[in-house]
Amino acid sequence: MKALTCHAFKxxxxxAVEDVDAPAISPGHVRIEIHAAGINFPDLLMVEGKYQMKxxxxxxxxxxxxxxxxxxxxxxxxRKIGERVLCVVPIGAFAEQVVAPxxxxxxxxxxxxxxxxxxxxxxYGTALHALDQRANLxxxxxxxxxxxxxxxxxxxxxxxxxxxxxxxxxxxSEEKCAAAKxxxxxxxxxxxxxDLKSRAKELSGGGVDVVFDPVGDKFAEPAIRALGWGGRFLxxxxxxxxxxxxxxxxxxxxxxxxRGVFWGAWTMRDxxxxxxxxxxxxxxxxxxxxxxxxSNSYPLQDFSAAFDELAERRxxxxxxxxxx
Numbered sequence: 661m662k663a664l665t666c667h668a669f670k671x672x673x674x675x676a677v678e679d680v681d682a683p684a685i686s687p688g689h690v691r692i693e694i695h696a697a698g699i700n701f702p703d704l705l706m707v708e709g710k711y712q713m714k715x716x717x718x719x720x721x722x723x724x725x726x727x728x729x730x731x732x733x734x735x736x737x738x739r740k741i742g743e744r745v746l747c748v749v750p751i752g753a754f755a756e757q758v759v760a761p762x763x764x765x766x767x768x769x770x771x772x773x774x775x776x777x778x779x780x781x782x783x784y785g786t787a788l789h790a791l792d793q794r795a796n797l798x799x800x801x802x803x804x805x806x807x808x809x810x811x812x813x814x815x816x817x818x819x820x821x822x823x824x825x826x827x828x829x830x831x832x833s834e835e836k837c838a839a840a841k842x843x844x845x846x847x848x849x850x851x852x853x854x855d856l857k858s859r860a861k862e863l864s865g866g867g868v869d870v871v872f873d874p875v876g877d878k879f880a881e882p883a884i885r886a887l888g889w890g891g892r893f894l895x896x897x898x899x900x901x902x903x904x905x906x907x908x909x910x911x912x913x914x915x916x917x918x919r920g921v922f923w924g925a926w927t928m929r930d931x932x933x934x935x936x937x938x939x940x941x942x943x944x945x946x947x948x949x950x951x952x953x954x955s956n957s958y959p960l961q962d963f964s965a966a967f968d969e970l971a972e973r974r975x976x977x978x979x980x981x982x983x984x
Contacts, residue, residue, distance in 0.1 A: 661682045662960060662961075663678065664722065665718050665720055666718060666719050671708060672708060673967075675963075682756075685733045688734075689759050689761055689762065690733065690736055690739050690745075690760060690762050691729065692727040692730070693727050693729075693757060694727040694755060695726055695775075696777065696980050696981065696982050696983065697726075698811075698981075699966055699981060700724070704970060719751045720752045721754045722754030725758060727758075729743045729745060729765070733762075739762045739765055743767065746767075747760050747765045748781050749764060754963065754981060756960075775980045776951070778980050778981075779952035779977070779978035781938070782923070783815040784952070785923055785927070785941070786921065786923040789926060789934075790872060790894045790923070792937070795872075795894055797870055799825065800826070803872060804870070804872065804886060805830065806830045806872065806873045807900075808831045808837070809835075809836030809975075811953075811955075812896060812897075814840065815950070818949065826864075827840075827844055827846055828860055829845035830848075830860070830879070832851060834850055839977075856883060856886065867887055869891055870891065871883045873894060874899055875897075875900040876898035876902065877901050877902045878902070880893075880904040881906060881907070881910075884916070885910060891917070893918045952978060953978065955975040955976050955977040956969060958982070966979050966980075
């Protein structure tokens with residue numbers, strides 16, 4: 661099979677798709693013929709050795725995919741051959757096949773394309789866990805979303821709207837703000853031009869209730885300063901580059917919380933709620949409340965161009981690799 665295989669940590673442009681042996685099936689696992697795989701910012705970090713998880717070499721990159729089950733390992737009870745599924749794995753998704761534990765798979769709606777399925781699990785799963793279990797977002801609250809035109813940002817906007825919040829989208833261009841408004845944001849802030857803190861406080865009438873921040877860097881502190889009394893700041897990631905150092909007096913003065921969101925680790929600790937969240941996401945999709953936006957799809961062989969789109973902040977929505 662063809663796979664994006666990493667033999668050493670190096671710039672992503674120096675990696676290559678190559679022919680490798682298909683993984684062997686094992687008890688409790690299923691073999692999936694992958695049709696599409698979603699690219700996430702941690703994938704770029706991992707192949708360059710900049711992510712907290714550093715797999716032994718050689719490894720196949722990629723963490724989420726959608727495809728069809730073609731083989732069942734011994735003891736598998738919840739999945740069946742021919743079933744369309746979503747799957748999240750630590751590594752191995754940027755390939756034509758993957759072998760994964762049956763409990764990491766979730767049925768894919770017949771109304772959802774493989775590309776949409778590959779764009780759903782990590783971004784929407786992270787956003788729903790963040791807004792529901794971590795922030796306890798309530799109807800009528802003001803939600804500020806940074807990086808609003810990225811995959812996880814758009815997911816947070818759609819889910820926040822579905823939960824009854826008023827959304828303020830912050831992004832780096834007018835085009836990205838427009839994309840966020842098209843998905844349900846009431847207001848947009850172009851933080852390449854506008855002052856994030858003052859504009860967010862103005863639009864929210866004094867301060868937002870929740871900040872959803874997958875960007876970090878220089879935008880985190882002004883976003884915290886835009887919180888109102890009792891606000892919650894959600895740490896999603898650091899796509900902006902630097903991990904910010906926050907003056908803790910800001911949380912004291914606002915009686916505010918900083919809450920970390922480590923979705924991957926949480927799914928292992930609370931699989932029951934994770935599967936309930938996935939069922940809710942499928943329900944929202946069937947109701948038309950969410951629809952994963954595909955920025956662009958690239959054949960697996962063109963992974964470098966796909967990574968470029970993400971690394972250069974050109975993506976509006978999710979970038980996807982296709983295997984078929």
